[in-house]
Amino acid sequence: MGILNMKRMLLLLAFMAPVVVCAEPSSQIAWTPEVLNLVKNGNLNKGKELAESCKSCHGDKGQGMKEETRDGETLPSIPALAGQLATYTYKQLRDYANGSRSHAQMTGVAKGLSEQDAADLAVWFSSLPAQENKSSSQNLARAEKMVEQGDGKRILPPCFVCHGGKGQGEKQDIPALAGQHADYFARTLLEYKNGQRHNDVYSRMRLIAQQLSEAEIKELAQYYQQVK
Amino acid sequence: MNDAAERKLALSHLWVAFIAFVVACFMGEYQVLERSGFIPALDSPSVYFASVSTHGVLMAFVLTTFFIMGFGYYIASTSLKQPVWNKPLAWGGFWLALVGVVLAAIPLLTGKASVLYTFYPPIVAHAAFYIGATLLVVGSWVWCVIMLVMFVQWKKANTGQPVPLAMFATTMNAMLWLWTSAGVALEVLFQLIPFSLGWIDTIDPGLSRTLFAWTLHPIVYFWLIPAYTAFYVFVPKQAGGFLFSDEMARLAFIVLAVFALPIGFHHLYMDPEQAKGWKLLHGIGTFVVALPTLVTGFTVIASLEIAGRLRGGKGLFGWILSLPWTNTMVLSVILSLLMLIFGGFGGIVNASYAMNAMIHNTAWVPGHFHLIFAGTTVIMYFAIAYYLWPMLVKKPLFSNSMALVQLWTWFIGMSILTTPWHVLGLLGEPRRISSVVYNNLLTLAWKPYEFMMIFGGLILLGSACLFIYVLAKTQLNPAAEAFDQEIEFAEPIHAVASLPEWLNDIKLWNKVIAVLMAISFGYPILQFFFMDTSGSSPWGY
Amino acid sequence: MQTEPLKPKYEQLLRDFYTQFRAIHIDQLERKWITISLLVIGLFVGIITIDAFFHGVNPPSKVETVDSASLHLNKEFAEDNLGVQADEKGNVIVRMVAGRYAFFPKHISVPAEMPITLRWVSMDVLHGVHIPMTNMSTMIVPGYVAEITTTFPKPGEYPVLCNEYCGLGHNHMWSNISVIAKEDWKAPVKSAAKGGSTNE
Numbered sequence: 001m002g003i004l005n006m007k008r009m010l011l012l013l014a015f016m017a018p019v020v021v022c023a024e025p026s027s028q029i030a031w032t033p034e035v036l037n038l039v040k041n042g043n044l045n046k047g048k049e050l051a052e053s054c055k056s057c058h059g060d061k062g063q064g065m066k067e068e069t070r071d072g073e074t075l076p077s078i079p080a081l082a083g084q085l086a087t088y089t090y091k092q093l094r095d096y097a098n099g100s101r102s103h104a105q106m107t108g109v110a111k112g113l114s115e116q117d118a119a120d121l122a123v124w125f126s127s128l129p130a131q132e133n134k135s136s137s138q139n140l141a142r143a144e145k146m147v148e149q150g151d152g153k154r155i156l157p158p159c160f161v162c163h164g165g166k167g168q169g170e171k172q173d174i175p176a177l178a179g180q181h182a183d184y185f186a187r188t189l190l191e192y193k194n195g196q197r198h199n200d201v202y203s204r205m206r207l208i209a210q211q212l213s214e215a216e217i218k219e220l221a222q223y224y225q226q227v228k
Numbered sequence: 229m230n231d232a233a234e235r236k237l238a239l240s241h242l243w244v245a246f247i248a249f250v251v252a253c254f255m256g257e258y259q260v261l262e263r264s265g266f267i268p269a270l271d272s273p274s275v276y277f278a279s280v281s282t283h284g285v286l287m288a289f290v291l292t293t294f295f296i297m298g299f300g301y302y303i304a305s306t307s308l309k310q311p312v313w314n315k316p317l318a319w320g321g322f323w324l325a326l327v328g329v330v331l332a333a334i335p336l337l338t339g340k341a342s343v344l345y346t347f348y349p350p351i352v353a354h355a356a357f358y359i360g361a362t363l364l365v366v367g368s369w370v371w372c373v374i375m376l377v378m379f380v381q382w383k384k385a386n387t388g389q390p391v392p393l394a395m396f397a398t399t400m401n402a403m404l405w406l407w408t409s410a411g412v413a414l415e416v417l418f419q420l421i422p423f424s425l426g427w428i429d430t431i432d433p434g435l436s437r438t439l440f441a442w443t444l445h446p447i448v449y450f451w452l453i454p455a456y457t458a459f460y461v462f463v464p465k466q467a468g469g470f471l472f473s474d475e476m477a478r479l480a481f482i483v484l485a486v487f488a489l490p491i492g493f494h495h496l497y498m499d500p501e502q503a504k505g506w507k508l509l510h511g512i513g514t515f516v517v518a519l520p521t522l523v524t525g526f527t528v529i530a531s532l533e534i535a536g537r538l539r540g541g542k543g544l545f546g547w548i549l550s551l552p553w554t555n556t557m558v559l560s561v562i563l564s565l566l567m568l569i570f571g572g573f574g575g576i577v578n579a580s581y582a583m584n585a586m587i588h589n590t591a592w593v594p595g596h597f598h599l600i601f602a603g604t605t606v607i608m609y610f611a612i613a614y615y616l617w618p619m620l621v622k623k624p625l626f627s628n629s630m631a632l633v634q635l636w637t638w639f640i641g642m643s644i645l646t647t648p649w650h651v652l653g654l655l656g657e658p659r660r661i662s663s664v665v666y667n668n669l670l671t672l673a674w675k676p677y678e679f680m681m682i683f684g685g686l687i688l689l690g691s692a693c694l695f696i697y698v699l700a701k702t703q704l705n706p707a708a709e710a711f712d713q714e715i716e717f718a719e720p721i722h723a724v725a726s727l728p729e730w731l732n733d734i735k736l737w738n739k740v741i742a743v744l745m746a747i748s749f750g751y752p753i754l755q756f757f758f759m760d761t762s763g764s765s766p767w768g769y
Numbered sequence: 770m771q772t773e774p775l776k777p778k779y780e781q782l783l784r785d786f787y788t789q790f791r792a793i794h795i796d797q798l799e800r801k802w803i804t805i806s807l808l809v810i811g812l813f814v815g816i817i818t819i820d821a822f823f824h825g826v827n828p829p830s831k832v833e834t835v836d837s838a839s840l841h842l843n844k845e846f847a848e849d850n851l852g853v854q855a856d857e858k859g860n861v862i863v864r865m866v867a868g869r870y871a872f873f874p875k876h877i878s879v880p881a882e883m884p885i886t887l888r889w890v891s892m893d894v895l896h897g898v899h900i901p902m903t904n905m906s907t908m909i910v911p912g913y914v915a916e917i918t919t920t921f922p923k924p925g926e927y928p929v930l931c932n933e934y935c936g937l938g939h940n941h942m943w944s945n946i947s948v949i950a951k952e953d954w955k956a957p958v959k960s961a962a963k964g965g966s967t968n969e
Contacts, residue, residue, distance in 0.1 A: 028842070033765055150665070152941070155944070161936065162869060162870070171765075202848055202868060277937060351934075437908075437910060472799070473794070500907070500914060504829075504830035512814050512817075519810060523803060581817065588899070588932075659932060664940070759834060761912050762837065762912055764838075767894045767936075769937055
């Protein structure tokens with residue numbers, strides 16, 4: 001490469017630098033009163049109609065699908081949506097549509113939904129009863145301790161202070177965790193941990209997940225799957 | 229005068245106050261135990277914050293308001309020598325306030341109103357909490373109206389006569405409370421109730437903090453004035469002497485009531501929604517309101533000295549020992565003044581911005597207000613109760629020595645509780661935390677003080693139970709002989725023949741307060757309506 | 770309506786007030802005590818006022834609003850603009866977001882013995898923040914930017930603690946700040962800071 005090319009490269013990089021440094025916000029969704037009202041006033045019946053096309057993956061009762069191994073191939077679990085906070089579901093749909101979150105199937109699905117559709121669907125799914133799962137025989141004492149007491153040494157608050165004493169979620173958009181499929185839950189935390197998922201504002205879940213070990217994540221996943 | 233109705237009115241209010249008080253004391257000991265972290269099984273933020281919220285509401289709003297109402301009704305009728313005006317209305321106010329308390333207690337005790345006794349938004353509680361609190365305040369306004377009516381009626385029937393000091397103080401307090409409660413009433417009626425019911429989408433937390441600060445300082449004077457009233461109208465006679473100066477007492481009550489109001493921003497020194505000029509103005513006013521307390525200290529100690537020397541005390545300090553320390557009223561005032569010295573010193577620290585920055589929202593703050601309120605003020609509530617109970621139930625006090633033990637243990641327990649609490653604040657410990665989980669060496673310095681506080685709390689709890697026991701035994705004692713003594717108000721050493729109108733009426737001071745409030749709060753509140761603010765939506769906890 | 774007769778009327782009122790006030794019996798000793806009290810109070814008020822006007826010892830003051838609901842979409846408090854920055858003149862500005870239950874960014878380094886301007890905002894409810902053993906203490910009220918300028922005299926590792934009830938996780942809300950000796954501290958290399966007191 002000649003010096004002229006180098007100069008051109010540097011010039012190009014100099015122009016790109018501000019673009020690189022001005023990273024996109026984690027999400028375009030802000031909980032202004034207008035957006036909160038849009039979600040609150042979502043149309044239940046319209047949502048039910050739209051949700052017909054979600055059933056094939058997310059189940060006829062919004063219960064999602066467990067991880068399945070068929071013919072040596074593992075199909076990842078599909079999240080339960082039933083009983084989820086409407087604001088959270090709305091945000092995920094909008095994040096998919098805006099590119100703040102990406103998934104092979106969901107990105108396309110979300111791009112085909114308007115803001116009103118997303119609000120209607122969110123309200124519909126929040127009205128469905130959350131799943132209740134059987135308890136396993138696993139020893140979940142460590143997970144319970146993390147959920148109820150956190151860990152001061154790693155500056156980790158207890159999960160319940162945000163996600164609720166029964167994992168039911170909390171305003172404005174802290175998701176319900178109770179009854180979620182353990183494998184989906186674990187996958188989510190691992191994606192936060194390695195930054196693959198990054199639509200949490202101010203990296204609040206990424207910062208937490210980075211401090212958790214894989215074993216802890218798996219135990220928390222099992223804990224929340226069986227919380228009733 | 230057959231005052232059976234007045235006695236029943238007073239007793240009902242006082243029992244509500246003291247039952248609320250002893251329940252809250254149990255919660256207090258639970259809290260200090262949970263906080264120390266020495267019993268891990270107790271650790272629970274949900275239970276802790278529900279307890280702190282309930283404890284705060286019971287002590288700061290229920291104990292105080294009902295005590296002041298009951299005391300006020302009895303003082304009004306005995307000092308003016310006439311029945312309470314419109315007793316059905318008075319009972320209406322009582323029931324309204326009590327219903328309010330019960331309505332607020334339900335969400336508080338079930339963890340649906342863990343917003344603490346300051347309930348700062350945008351965290352919202354269940355609407356029943358705010359509605360209950362409103363009913364309590366409106367019930368207290370009924371009391372204010374009755375006090376004002378009795379005051380005005382007496383003055384009309386006794387033109388030119390000095391209003392008895394006890395009633396003058398009580399009426400000043402009623403006027404003070406109407407002005408004081410307006411701030412929080414505006415906040416609750418126009419912001420918090422619609423907000424918690426979902427009628428409005430957003431509110432401005434800066435405006436809420438400002439309106440609450442309007443109430444937050446003068447309310448402590450609302451609580452304090454009955455204690456000062458006892459200082460002036462009971463203590464000198466009980467000590468065996470005379471009141472040093474009736475006029476200075478009136479002046480003290482006036483300056484207290486007037487300057488308690490326009491100074492709330494010393495609670496907002498660290499807030500971004502008010503400018504420093506207003507904070508400085510309020511800060512200066514805060515120092516002005518220290519003056520009537522200093523005057524009260526002088527007048528009361530001078531009155532005690534008269535009594536001590538009349539009882540044969542000699543020398544510069546010898547008269548202190550010759551005071552009747554076994555008189556519950558006298559013992560209480562001595563202990564109260566001791567706590568006032570340290571509590572007042574803490575208050576001066578809080579009022580000075582530069583020092584405030586070191587202790588704002590640290591453990592120093594609850595240490596301070598437990599010392600000055602639970603100490604100085606509440607010990608006088610005990611003294612008033614011991615003095616009035618025999619007259620209210622027409623039976624002698626069950627045991628004077630138990631009462632003395634109760635007062636001493638309250639003082640000792642309070643000292644052991646609040647001294648470490650102040651030190652924890654100086655060491656940087658935040659307030660309103662349910663446990664210490666910071667992974668920092670600083671927290672090691674905190675442990676011994678937290679441990680000491682457990683014992684202060686235990687002594688206080690025992691003292692509180694003893695207090696209820698003495699009152700209950702006095703009232704329920706079947707074998708007691710009849711008690712016939714009447715209330716005795718202290719006489720001033722210089723008889724008061726006539727007073728200028730402004731030492732005998734509240735009209736002028738009402739106008740002065742209006743002007744001072746307009747200056748101190750006018751622009752700071754109006755600014756919110758002209759600023760371009762983005763309000764907050766409701767949040768849970 | 771005639772305003773002229775009002776003036777002598779108020780003058781007469783004041784004169785009456787003064788005469789009546791003088792007529793009240795105030796014991797000599799009490800007079801002395803009141804004088805001493807007034808002098809002491811005057812001294813304290815004087816010190817505070819002089820400090821305020823001449824030494825800049827003032828509480829936080831600039832009333833600056835911000836939309837707390839959309840902070841991450843705001844230029845100044847965008848996720849990549851938080852933390853410690855030095856502007857062209859070398860002033861150190863720190864932008865922090867408080868939100869249940871952390872202070873973002875969770876660890877910052879600032880120089881000792883240099884004025885630091887900290888700008889705090891809340892993304893949800895009321896918070897308070899205090900660095901123990903320093904005067905870095907402020908409320909963080911949603912809807913407002915809390916700006917405070919202070920100097921940390923001693924290098925060291927300090928905790929940054931939330932001290933206003935903000936929910937059930939309040940006791941877990943804290944972060945860390947390293948105060949580095951002036952000579953050892955290097956301003957972070959970053960593109961020009963966006964927004965700030967001039968609020969672009």
